[in-house]
Amino acid sequence: MMILQVDQGRGGFTLIEVLIASVLMAILLVSVGFFFTNIIKQSDVVDDQTRAMELARQGLEEIRTQSIMSLPMGQSSIEEIDKYNRYYVVSGVDSLYPTARHIQCFVYWRGASGADTLSFSSVF
Numbered sequence: 001m002m003i004l005q006v007d008q009g010r011g012g013f014t015l016i017e018v019l020i021a022s023v024l025m026a027i028l029l030v031s032v033g034f035f036f037t038n039i040i041k042q043s044d045v046v047d048d049q050t051r052a053m054e055l056a057r058q059g060l061e062e063i064r065t066q067s068i069m070s071l072p073m074g075q076s077s078i079e080e081i082d083k084y085n086r087y088y089v090v091s092g093v094d095s096l097y098p099t100a101r102h103i104q105c106f107v108y109w110r111g112a113s114g115a116d117t118l119s120f121s122s123v124f
Contacts, residue, residue: 030061041112048111049118055086059105063088068124070102084109093123100124 013021029106063071076088093100101124108117 042113048109048116050085050115051082052084052107052109052116053120055081055084056107056118057106059086059088059107060103060120060122063103063105064124069099071101071103083111 062105071090073090073092076090079086084107086105089104089106091102091104092098093102103124104119104121106117106119110113110116
């Protein structure tokens, strides 16, 4: 008669240990996925804002090259540039400075975070 001897020192992982490890790994991977998705979205938002700032600055520089007195008072027509829209508002500054003009350049767009707007202004 043969007796089987079980070695108690060589144990494997139980099914519960494997399931717990799998659940923890899944939670970790989902968290990392959400983190990188959020980073990419925030990067898109910053890219949109940077492009809008560039367009607003460029718009003020274009106006600077024109004769300020030839600019009509009020809002200009809307200019479409890629997914951005830009317009200007020209107003007087003060009766003490009749030749000075307050110029506001507005840029608005629909980006990764929804509708957004940005404006720069200057006195010429």
